Amino acid sequence: MPMVLLECDKDIPERSKHIYLKVEGEDQRDFLPISNAATIPGTLSERGCAFCGAKLVIGGVLKDTIQMIHGPIGCAYDTWHTKRYPTDNGHFNMKYVWSTDMKESHIVFGGEKRLEKSINEAFDEMPDIKRMFVYTTCPTALIGDDIKAVAKKVMSERPDVDIFCCECPGFAGVSQSKGHHVLNINWINEKVGAVEPEITSDYTINFIGDYNIQGDTQLLQTYWDRLGIQVIAHFTGNAAYDELRSMHKAQLNVVNCARSAGYIANELKKQYGIPRLDIDSWGFSYMAEGIRKVCAFFGIEERGEKLIAEEYAKWKPQLDWYKERLQGTKMAIWTGGPRLWHWTKSVEDDLGVQVVAMSSKFGHQEDFEKVIARGQAGTYYIDDGNELEFFEIIDLVKPDVIFTGPRVGELVKKLHIPYVNGHAYHNGPYMGFEGFVNLARDMYNAKANPLLKLAAKDIRGGKTQFMEAAE
Amino acid sequence: MGCEITTRDRAGVINPMYDCQPAGAQYAGIGLKDAIPLVHGGQGCSMFVRLLFAQHFKENFDVASTSLHEDSAVFGGHMRIQEGLLTLARRYPKLRIIPVITTCSTEVIGDDVEGNIKYAKDQIEKEFPGREIYIYAVHTPSFKSSQVGGYTECMLSTWKDIAKQKAEPTGKVNIFPGWVNPGDVVLLKHYLKEFGVEGDIFMDTEDFDSPMLPDKSIHTHGRTSVEDIKASTGALASISLARYEAASTVDYLKNSFGVPGHQISAPYGIANTDALLQKISEITGKPIPDSLVHERGIALDALQDLAHMFFANKKVALFGHPDLVIGLAEFCMEVELEPTLLLLGDDNTRYKKDPRILAMKDKVAWDMEVVCNADLWELEKRVKDPAKKFDLILGHSKGRYVAIDAKIPMARVGFPTFDRAGLYRHPTMGYRGAMLLGEQIANAMFTHMEYTREREWLLNTW
Numbered sequence: 001m002p003m004v005l006l007e008c009d010k011d012i013p014e015r016s017k018h019i020y021l022k023v024e025g026e027d028q029r030d031f032l033p034i035s036n037a038a039t040i041p042g043t044l045s046e047r048g049c050a051f052c053g054a055k056l057v058i059g060g061v062l063k064d065t066i067q068m069i070h071g072p073i074g075c076a077y078d079t080w081h082t083k084r085y086p087t088d089n090g091h092f093n094m095k096y097v098w099s100t101d102m103k104e105s106h107i108v109f110g111g112e113k114r115l116e117k118s119i120n121e122a123f124d125e126m127p128d129i130k131r132m133f134v135y136t137t138c139p140t141a142l143i144g145d146d147i148k149a150v151a152k153k154v155m156s157e158r159p160d161v162d163i164f165c166c167e168c169p170g171f172a173g174v175s176q177s178k179g180h181h182v183l184n185i186n187w188i189n190e191k192v193g194a195v196e197p198e199i200t201s202d203y204t205i206n207f208i209g210d211y212n213i214q215g216d217t218q219l220l221q222t223y224w225d226r227l228g229i230q231v232i233a234h235f236t237g238n239a240a241y242d243e244l245r246s247m248h249k250a251q252l253n254v255v256n257c258a259r260s261a262g263y264i265a266n267e268l269k270k271q272y273g274i275p276r277l278d279i280d281s282w283g284f285s286y287m288a289e290g291i292r293k294v295c296a297f298f299g300i301e302e303r304g305e306k307l308i309a310e311e312y313a314k315w316k317p318q319l320d321w322y323k324e325r326l327q328g329t330k331m332a333i334w335t336g337g338p339r340l341w342h343w344t345k346s347v348e349d350d351l352g353v354q355v356v357a358m359s360s361k362f363g364h365q366e367d368f369e370k371v372i373a374r375g376q377a378g379t380y381y382i383d384d385g386n387e388l389e390f391f392e393i394i395d396l397v398k399p400d401v402i403f404t405g406p407r408v409g410e411l412v413k414k415l416h417i418p419y420v421n422g423h424a425y426h427n428g429p430y431m432g433f434e435g436f437v438n439l440a441r442d443m444y445n446a447k448a449n450p451l452l453k454l455a456a457k458d459i460r461g462g463k464t465q466f467m468e469a470a471e
Numbered sequence: 472m473g474c475e476i477t478t479r480d481r482a483g484v485i486n487p488m489y490d491c492q493p494a495g496a497q498y499a500g501i502g503l504k505d506a507i508p509l510v511h512g513g514q515g516c517s518m519f520v521r522l523l524f525a526q527h528f529k530e531n532f533d534v535a536s537t538s539l540h541e542d543s544a545v546f547g548g549h550m551r552i553q554e555g556l557l558t559l560a561r562r563y564p565k566l567r568i569i570p571v572i573t574t575c576s577t578e579v580i581g582d583d584v585e586g587n588i589k590y591a592k593d594q595i596e597k598e599f600p601g602r603e604i605y606i607y608a609v610h611t612p613s614f615k616s617s618q619v620g621g622y623t624e625c626m627l628s629t630w631k632d633i634a635k636q637k638a639e640p641t642g643k644v645n646i647f648p649g650w651v652n653p654g655d656v657v658l659l660k661h662y663l664k665e666f667g668v669e670g671d672i673f674m675d676t677e678d679f680d681s682p683m684l685p686d687k688s689i690h691t692h693g694r695t696s697v698e699d700i701k702a703s704t705g706a707l708a709s710i711s712l713a714r715y716e717a718a719s720t721v722d723y724l725k726n727s728f729g730v731p732g733h734q735i736s737a738p739y740g741i742a743n744t745d746a747l748l749q750k751i752s753e754i755t756g757k758p759i760p761d762s763l764v765h766e767r768g769i770a771l772d773a774l775q776d777l778a779h780m781f782f783a784n785k786k787v788a789l790f791g792h793p794d795l796v797i798g799l800a801e802f803c804m805e806v807e808l809e810p811t812l813l814l815l816g817d818d819n820t821r822y823k824k825d826p827r828i829l830a831m832k833d834k835v836a837w838d839m840e841v842v843c844n845a846d847l848w849e850l851e852k853r854v855k856d857p858a859k860k861f862d863l864i865l866g867h868s869k870g871r872y873v874a875i876d877a878k879i880p881m882a883r884v885g886f887p888t889f890d891r892a893g894l895y896r897h898p899t900m901g902y903r904g905a906m907l908l909g910e911q912i913a914n915a916m917f918t919h920m921e922y923t924r925e926r927e928w929l930l931n932t933w
Contacts (some may be wrong), residue, residue, distance in 0.1 A: 011561035024635075039538040041555030042509060043562075044519030047538070072613035073484060078519030081869060081889070095872045101484040103818070107579060118483025125485065125848065137514055138576035139614060141543060170513030171539045172575055265474045320812050341931065364495025388562060407525035414681075458685035468667050 003029045004380070005252035008388035010390060012040050018383040020372070020389040027373040035383040036364045038174050041145050043350065046361050046389040046408070049170030051137055053179025053362075057260055058145070059133045059166065059303050060097075061211045061236040063087035063242075066122050068098045070115050070147055071137025075099070075170070081201070084424040092129075098122050102139060111140055115150045123161060131241035132163045141169035160215045162241065163192055175362035175384075176336075177259065184263035187244065188271065197246035202300040206250040206274075207267050209257030209338075210281065212237030214428030219435055227303050235261050250273045252297055254290075254418055256281045256431075259338045259367055281431040282311070282339075283346025284319060311433040319350060319433075322440035327352035329447060330397065332403040335383060335422040337363030343403070348376070351440055356397040359385030387411070401446050416455045418446035474832040474839040476823050478523075485848035486869065488816030490788055491691070492611035495621025496522045496572040500609075500649060500769075501532045502674025502693035503629065507565040509555050511537045511548060511584065512574030514614075526889035528653075530691045535559055539576060543677050548582045553762045556591035556765060560604060567697055568605045568633070570625055578612035594602070607632035607698065617817035619715050619792060621855030622650050624718045626673070633697055635727045644670035644754060645706045645730070647721055649713020649794055650886060651900065653679040656899035665760045671699050680896050684884075687838070704728040712747070712900070713794040714739050736827055738900045739798030740805045743772065763902075770902035774806050774909045780933075781913055783807040784835075785862035790814035790850055791885035797827045797897070799865055799884065802905055806914060809837050812853055814845035833877065847873060854879065858926055882921040884910045 002023050005016035039045045048056075057419040058081040069076045076099035100118040102111050116450050119132065144378045151163040153461055168182035181403050205224070210217050217237030224231050232250040233243040251263040253277045265276040276295060279290030288308045295304030331353050333340050335359040347353040355375060359382035360367060372381055380393055390408070394415060401410050402419045409419030420426050426442040486898050492718050493510060497520045500508030510517040516562040517536040524532050527890045530819060537551040538542075552571065559566060571584055588606050609628040611621045626647075631813035646659055656677045663670040682690070703709070709724050711717040718734055725732035733754070736746040744767070787810045789796045795825040800810040810831075815822050822843050823830065831839070842849050849872050853859050854877045864874045864881040868890040874881035898904035 008562060012558060037542055039514065039536075039552045040558060041537040042506075042535045044533060044535050045514065045516070045538065047514045049513040051513070052515050052519070068483070072491050072517070073487045073489065074482065074494055074519075075489040077487045077869075078494070078515065078523065080486070082519065082522060091794075095876075096486055099484045099487060100482065101487075103574075104612070107575075107614050114482050118481075120482045121483050122485065125481075138544075138574070139579050141574060142579045169544075169576075170515045170545045171541055174538075175514070176542060179571050224908045274820035338664050375476050405522070407522050410525050411531035411689075412530055414683055414691070416683065431808050444767065455683045456685060 003033070006389055007391045008392050012043065015040070016121070017387070019188050020381040022372060022375065022377045022379050022381065024377040026377070028369045032365065032368055032372065032430050033383045034380055035360065035368055036174060036177065036362070039384055045384050046405075047361075048361075049382060050168045050176060050179035050182070051075060051135060051179045052079055053176030053260075054166050054168050054183040055133070055135050057176065057211065058180060058183050058236050059135070060093055061085050061134070062131075062239055062241055063089050063093050064129065064131055064240045065093075066096075066098055066132040068100070068115075068119055068122060068125065069133055069137060070100045070102070070111065070134060070140045070145065072102045072139065073099050075137045086207065086215060087212070088218065091339060092463060107139055107143055107460060110143060112150050115145065119150070119154050119163070122459045123158065123189070126191045130161045132161065134163055136163045136167045136169050138169045138171050141167065141385040168365065172331045177362040177364065180260040181263055184261060185267065186219060188247075188264050188267040188304070189267070191245045192268070193245070193248045195242045195245035197232050197243070197249050199230065199249065201228055203227075203229045203300065204232050204250045205229055205252045205254050205294065206233045206235060206247050206268070208235040208253055208255045209230050209259075209261035210431070213423075214425045214430070214433040216281070216429040216435065219429045219432045223291065223307060223432065226307050227300065229298070235264060248274070250274055250386040252277055252294070252296055254279055255337050259363065261335070276347040280342050280346065281461070282342045283436055284316065284350045284433060286342070286346050287432055287436070294404055315437050319440055322437070323351045325444055326440060326447070329353045329401045332357040332358045332393075332397065332399040332404075332442070333422060334359040334390070334402060335406060336361050337367045337424060339403075341367060341374050344371060344376075345374040346436070351443070353443070354380060357393050359381065359390070392437045400414065401443055413468060416452050418452060419448055420446050451456040472834050474840045475840065476828070476843065478843045479845050479849055482741030484846040486846050486851070488814060488845060488847055488869065489617040489619060489620060490520070490523070491575075491613035492616050493572050493574045493613055493623065494523070495618030495623070495650070496570065496609045496611045496625035498524070498618070499571045499622045499625035499629070499674060500572065500893060501534065501696050502676050503568050503570075504692060504694050504696040505565050506569065506693065507533045507535050507559055507566060508570045508572055509537060509559060509562060510572045510574065511539070511552055513576060516574045523887060527887035528677060528895050530681060531642050532670050532691065544576065545582060545825060547580055548577055548826045549587050551590045552582065552584065552587040553594070556588070556606060557594055560595045560599065566853065567820045568629075570607060570609045570629060570833065571721035572609045572611055572625065575613035576610070578610065581866050584610070585609040600635060604653050605633050610679050615821065618818060619650070619819070622810075623719055625725060626717065628786045630703070630720050630723055633700040633727070634704050634724070636701070636704065638702050641702050641705045641707070641811070643702070643706045644667060644751065645703045645724065646670055646672050647709060647713065647715030647717035648672060648900070649677075650792055652895040652898070653884070654896050654898040655675050655900045657903045662748065662751070662901065663763050666755065666757050667760075668751060668755050668757060671695070671703065673699070673703065675699070680789065702728060706730050708733060710735060710747070710750060710754075715793045715821075730891060736801070737794040737798035739795065740802030740905050741767065741902065742805065743801060744905070770906035772905045776824045776907055778806040781916060784809060786811045786860055787863045787865055788812040788814070788854065788861050790816065790845070790847065791865040793819070793822060795823060798909075800831060801827065802908070803832070804831070806909055811837060811839050811861070812850070813839070813841045814830055814847075814850055815841065816845055817845050818844045863916065865912070880915040880925065882908065882915045884908060892914045895930060
């Protein structure tokens with residue numbers, strides 16, 4: 001019974017293996033939705049492709065690197081102006097995108113010359129930039145262009161540049177998750193160890209799996225600075241290419257997003273013996289716990305306690321103001337994967353919010369293990385949810401607010417349900433203590449929006465059932 | 472003095488102006504009623520395009536994917552087309568049209584899309600006897616043309632599959648505006664109504680601006696129905712307002728069903744709108760109504776306050792869809808703005824021979840450059856060039872940082888305009904569109920004058 005076949009899925013009954021309704025007393029050892037499996041064609045899934053998992057999520061964050069996309073124009077156009085990851089150098093990463101603009105003749109005769117020319121042009125046009133990622137896309141992978149050979153040739157002719165190749169066409173894997181994996185593994189195998197960082201502290205970490213969404217990285221950096229911990233590399237929020245080549249010199253890998261970047265942490269452990277420590281950077285209790293764990297590793301517990309005390313003194317009263325008002329709010333989380341388990345318990349503990357439904361686009365088994373362990377009974381846990389399922393789930397759980405992407409947000413607006421951007425945030429950062437107050441504020445403002453009540457009102461007279469429900 | 476037509480000479484693109492063909496095909500496809508386009512390719516090919524539409528319209532649109540994975544890349548994506556079509560047919564009982572839009576990957580693999588469609592249609596017929604769903608291939612490999620060509624291709628494929636017989640005469644006029652905003656569609660409908668002329672706008676995207684209602688019903692979808700398309704073959708005439716997006720469908724209706732076709736300049740600016748109204752009058756024999764003469768006068772009255780006081784001698788760079796850019800350049804000249812740089816963003820070789828560009832070439836009294844196959848780096852380089860000077864940028868939101876960094880006022884126009892609120896709701900076409908754009912330009916300049924303290928006191932008494 002706890003695996004659920006929704007009414008809209010009666011023609012695709014295999015979907016019931018992906019939807020779990022947790023019952024009191026059960027845990028992830030009893031039931032676990034199937035995940036990281038191929039999407040059923042034509043279901044209006046929310047998933048993206050492997051290429052975007054590499055370029056848009058991880059590579060495109062870098063602040064000093066040309067992102068050369070070897071393929072037709074759409075792959076570049078579509079992964080530009082879709083993220084909010086600023087940098088401290090004027091957002092070079094968000095202003096530009098590069099494409100080899102493949103045409104039919106290159107598909108027929110091969111695109112390597114086109115790529116070589118495009119790479120050289122890009123460096124010529126932007127002479128201050130010396131680093132580049134090159135990505136294959138569906139057609140260039142299919143025709144078998146050897147992008148590594150081209151990169152090697154350019155590097156031999158231009159000794160001051162360095163190029164990283166990422167071969168993960170859109171059709172690889174079942175979702176963007178495959179792109180995270182390919183980029184992680186190729187990066188450590190090809191680039192880590194090439195640059196020696198200047199060590200300025202006795203305590204050094206890599207902070208892995210945080211992409212500076214609305215300044216998350218920059219906010220957490222203020223904590224590391226106050227703790228006297230040197231971050232050798234952020235993977236990849238506000239990061240420079242060469243910082244990521246020196247990851248081998250950190251004493252500890254602190255991992256936030258285990259899904260998109262756990263791979264490189266594991267490899268750093270395997271290849272360089274650097275231990276991995278997973279933390280949650282969203283939420284007061286979690287952030288405090290994370291700081292305590294990191295400080296305990298270095299034996300600087302007092303510094304950690306001091307920071308936590310200062311932050312609590314500054315932000316906890318504001319958080320509590322929102323907690324009082326958000327208590328009992330029913331929230332749905334429809335995002336990529338890890339935020340389900342990062343958020344479900346932190347909003348419950350810190351804000352008294354009840355998460356009633358969660359859908360993951362690209363989470364794996366371990367993500368569902370974590371989220372079911374942390375999440376509540378009576379909550380739906382969905383892998384690769386699609387549009388009709390969302391409508392049905394909304395009817396079942398009646399959420400007050402949904403944390404999801406802007407497109408789904410526009411859809412649920414018509415149902416008078418406010419959305420908060422669960423990917424790029426409304427007004428972040430959301431990480432850290434201050435960040436979680438921002439999240440609480442955005443959730444409160446969404447829920448308190450007077451327009452929702454007006455939307456439910458039928459001015460032709462009488463109250464609608466929705467209006468009564470809203471009251 | 473004179474106009475030079477150049478072409479981007481770099482191989483690569485830095486900051487593209489247009490998306491790829493499948494994106495354009497999806498835009499045409501969502502204009503259909505009771506339709507869900509099925510994109511045959513990787514999931515990103517539809518996911519990001521849906522996001523793009525959501526950014527521009529602040530609405531959700533349904534587009535499905537065959538979710539091509541590695542096995543399909545090796546063995547072909549046949550089963551995924553069939554399964555995708557059957558899943559859509561089963562779960563969406565009201566569905567009547569499914570354009571199957573190909574992508575670069577599935578064109579390279581060489582899937583027999585037509586054969587798979589036929590197989591799926593047979594299956595659907597068995598499962599749902601008597602149910603008719605129009606399913607057809609739209610071949611849009613991303614390595615050819617651009618979103619402009621993809622839009623055109625989807626329009627033509629749709630008409631070829633649905634409009635197969637000559638319908639009884641309807642007395643209606645078909646208007647094909649090309650890739651425009653709901654605000655333009657509403658304006659064109661208004662014109663027909665004022666004329667007392669029956670007509671259809673293809674695609675009818677009016678509901679791309681859709682309401683929040685007390686009953687929570689969702690109306691965000693195209694309004695162009697199977698019946699509208701079938702009836703278009705019996706129309707009095709077709710008018711194409713977009714040489715690069717609509718002409719081929721108008722030609723199809725002419726060549727296959729004898730519907731007279733008229734290609735006119737996109738109705739941006741006063742004179743181009745005059746030509747549209749005169750054309751409708753000529754086709755229908757009805758006089759241009761007084762109400763539209765009045766609207767024309769209102770627009771002229773508004774623009775007259777701006778032209779020689781604020782717009783004259785201001786140098787403008789324009790980029791975006793070809794018919795929009797060319798039409799807006801003509802509009803600029805009407806209000807004394809000087810279009811000095813026009814950027815057209817794909818490798819269509821016909822732009823160079825466009826009669827409107829050739830006419831401007833004869834007319835301009837200043838240096839003007841038209842860059843074909845351009846990207847926004849071409850814009851940025853020229854804007855940064857100290858030897859050049861631009862007072863205004865007209866284009867879509869993808870060029871926002873060029874304007875922001877160079878501190879040049881920019882009026883957002885075209886698609887997409889996600890960094891300004893509500894623009895899709897307003898027409899750019901017609902008298903009203905010209906007036907609203909003129910005022911938007913003026914207000915962008917005024918705000919700029921204030922922030923830069925550049926003769927902002929001019930406005931103390933205006």
